Amino acid sequence: MATILTVASFFALVCISQQARAANYTFMKDAVHAPRTGFYDYIIVGGGTAGCPLAATLSARARVLLLERGGSPYEDARVLNMAHFSDVLADTSASSPSQRFVSEDGVINSRPRVLGGGSCINAGFFTRAGAGYVRAAGWDPREVRAAYRWVEDVVAFRPALGPWQAVRMGLLETGVLPDNGATYDHIPGTKVGGSIFDADGRRHTAADLLRYANPDGIDLYLRARVAKILFRFKGTKPVADGVVYYDSRGNTHEAYLSPGAASEVIPVGGGAGQPAAADAQRHRPGRPPPLARHRNVILDLPGVGQGMSDNPMNAIYVPSPSPVEVSLIQVVGITRFGSYIEGASGANWNSHPSGTQPPPPPPRNFGMFSPQTGQLATVPPKERTPEAIARAVEAMSQVPDAALRGGFILEKVLGPQSVGQLALRNLNPDDNPSVRFNYFAHPDDLRRCVAGIAAIERVIRSRAFSRFTYQNFAFPAALNVTAEFPVNTLYRRGGDPRALERFCRDTVMTIWHYHGGCQVGRVVDRDYRVLGVDALRVIDGSTFNASPGTNPQATVMMLGRYMGVKLLKERMLLEG
Known part of the structure; x- marks a missing residue:
């Protein structure tokens, strides 16, 4: 009897097969196997969300070196399984794909340490930047659309909504209109976005985009720690010449640019890694000494590390009388007042996208929002010490199972207008920098947060969401579950701004959308060339200057492809 596959089943098998082959990329090796010296047309520092598509694109017509400080996502089954999303964030070991850091504001955050970057540890939501954002960036809209499609053909999927995503109907019922259906586009109203998790809950990351790479045009080394960028000088102007990197055994390797006007070093360390790397290259004004190519600092660019922003996020936990599914971000309400509303669930892990029960997670893990993952709303930021986190984990262990059945509705502030800065603590590339985001320093950010929390209350009280709330639901009680202070002494139905402002400040968390530090016009030009330096770009x-759309990962991957295509065109012109 012939076996007939549905179209969906066929493509699922194709995707699984492609990921299996990806684990055996012939050009991917541990850095201990790298030559002591090599020569390349492009040296890309960071195999993350932008680095992978950039390297894959450039390898078509050039020799590319891609250096990644972490390991392969295909070596860690947790990375590729949505059921273990929170386990990766909760892992604070030295080999974890997620490197935890705490901002000077007291907000716990994570940096990726794995090929594929943030796409390996995030909640998976996939959505494009808005048309206005594309215009402001000076990008070619036609090339942008082509680059998005190139990415989406490999990593983006239409999610099947579970019950908790009734947040969608709640948003529509409460006036977050119009209903934009399922779309990757950024449009005001309510929509179902894309996901990098497929129907079986399997994650597809930026590392999968390396399937496009020309194997003969790329060397990819894992566990390669780049210590410095090397420079030569054209007169008094520094020109990037190569990099020094170390493998896991401490051996030193050097990679140099091949002769040619188009050869470049391209650091792509991400929102927290890149400004730190750039900070290590700064130097006070003045003529460099003869051996400056081996110095740690080269040029003074005051904008390095400045303009750092993180979109503040606040979430309300809603205990549910009905079972909930494992559900990460799938629906978003793009409001007119400058806040994005989204939902995530799965505190009790009652079901799984494939319909099978996943292995049990660590006990009392709220999934996306928990002390284990560093998402800690129940303790104000400045009090989030290791001891406070340990107490919160212990307190969670005492809560009855029924109380942990539920999910979250969150709001994220558009923008934001509050900005901070980043600086190095030392020159060790493995150590976290000092980062301050200054959450809610600008009053508009606080106003948007208050409006977002009020919108969440309306969604929770909507008919569409009634199956997930207990009778006589009291919204102040939900605030008190999330934040341990007597907000109901200030809060009354309709929302006292004083109470909600306090709630915003005391429960602020990150949703990992930090950006800035090497901004266009301050550190790089519109083609991402570092100002005052030749053969060096940051992409x-x-x-x-602002996080694109509701979630940045799709645009960061797009940018890697977009700029790769642009650089190849420039290269062809220079080579005649």
């Missing part, structure tokens, strides 16, 4: 989220 990643650190160049953004």
Whole structure:
């Protein structure tokens, strides 16, 4: 009897097969196997969300070196399985794909340490930047659309909504209109976005985009720690010449640019990594000494590390009388007042996208929002010490199972207008920098947060969401579950701004959308060339003045492809 596959089943098998082959990329090796010296047309520092598509594109017509400080996502089954999303964030070991850091504001955050970057540890939502954002960036809209499609053919999927995503109907019922259906486009109203998780809950990351790479045009080394960029000088102007990197055994390797006007070093360290790398290259004004190519600092660019922003996020936990599914971000309400509303669930892990029960997670893990993952709303930021986190984990262990059945509705502030800065603590590339985001320093950010929390209350009280709330639901009680202070002494139905302002400040968390530090006009030009330096570009989220769309990962991947195509065109012109 012949076996007939549905179209969906066929493509699922194709995707699984492609990921299996990706784990055996012939050009991917541990850095201990790298030559002591090599020569390349492009040296890309960072195999993350932008680095992978950039390297894959450039390898078509050039020799490319891609250096990644972490390992392969195909080596860690947790990375590729949505059921273990929170386990990766909760892992604070030295080999974890997620490197935890705490901002000077007291907000716990994570940096990726794995090929594929943030696409390996995030909640998976996939959505494009708005048309206005594309215009402001000076990008060619036609080339942008082509680059998005190139990415989407490999990593983007239409999610099947579970019950908790009734947040969608709640948003529509409460006036977050129009209903934009399922779309990757950024349009005001309510929509179902894309996901990098497929129907079986399997994650597809930026590393999968390396399937496009020309194997003969690329060397990819894992666990390669880049210590410095090397420079030569054209007169008094520094010109990037190569990099020094170390493998896991501490051996030193050097990679140099091949002769040619088009050869470049391209750091793509991401929102927190890239400004730190750039900070290590700064130097006070003045003529460099003869051996400056081996110095740690080269040029003074005051904008390096400045303009750092993180979209503040606040979430309301809603205990549910009905079972909930494992559900990450799938629906978004793009409001007119400058806040994005989204939902995530799965505190009790009652079901799984494939219909099978996943292995049990660590006990009392709220999934996306928990002390284990560093998402800690129940303790104000400045009090989030290791001891406070340990107490919160212990307190969670005492809560009855029924109380942990539920999910979250969150709001994220558009923008934001509050900005901070980043600086190195030392020159060790493995150590976290000092970062301050200054959450809610600008009053408009606080106003948008208050409006977002009020919108969440309306969604929770909507008919569409009634199956997930207990009778006589009291919204102040939900605030008190999330934040341990007597907000109901200030809060009354309709929302006292004083109470909600306090709630915003005391429960602020990150949703990992930090950006800035190497911004266009301050550190790089509109083609991402570092100002005052030749043969050096920065192509990643650190160049953004604002986070694109509701979630940046699709645009960061797009930018890697977009700029790769642009650089190849420039190369062809220079080579005649």
